[in-house]
Amino acid sequence: MSNDAVIDPAEGAGPDNSGRRRFLTATTAVVGAVGAGFAAVPFIKSWNPSARAQLAGAPVTADISGLQEGQRLVLEWRGQPIWIVRRSPAILEALPTLDDQLRDPMSENPEQQPDYIREASPQLRSLKPEISVLVGLCTHLGCAPEMVAEIRPEPFDANWKGGYFCPCHKSKFDMAGRVYQGVPAPTNLVVPPYYFEDDNTIVVGVDPSATDATGAA
């Protein structure tokens, strides 16, 4: 079962044609959710970038009103997969306890997220605690990490607190995209610029501190 929904911006997620926005796999997203736990399925199976979308650099708008705890919405911006995840209270509670196992727990590498997002929360790396937005590419060699969001022992980590596991070379990231120590990936996953247009609408690809856009609080 998949906990992923996918938006293809070439099909209408952009600001100019948001009326035609659609979820390509919304059904599987609903079926796959079981509370905060669910089976992790590599998004790459359902992510299907088009040539038009890969070339597009325009911001992408996403409606997250249907995004349940533990679910991930996958969309595309500048040819990259963008993950939007609603984190559970248990995940949010676990994140600060991981700091001493991480390479950059306070997001001090300025290349990996916009300043205004680090300022909002260097540990959660998000504007709203429960909503995480990440570029879904491993910072080692660019593979697609798997989301393994349940807090439970895993073969690759007996004390797993939920996060992303890259099977290519076994890099691990927490549910804020912070990289663990002792893995090949050198840096945290990238947080793209984004802001909230309203409670349920995220615009990815716009830094509100560099424009007149609002809603970043």
Ligand code: FES
């Ligand atoms: S590409 Fe992810 S660990 Fe190597």
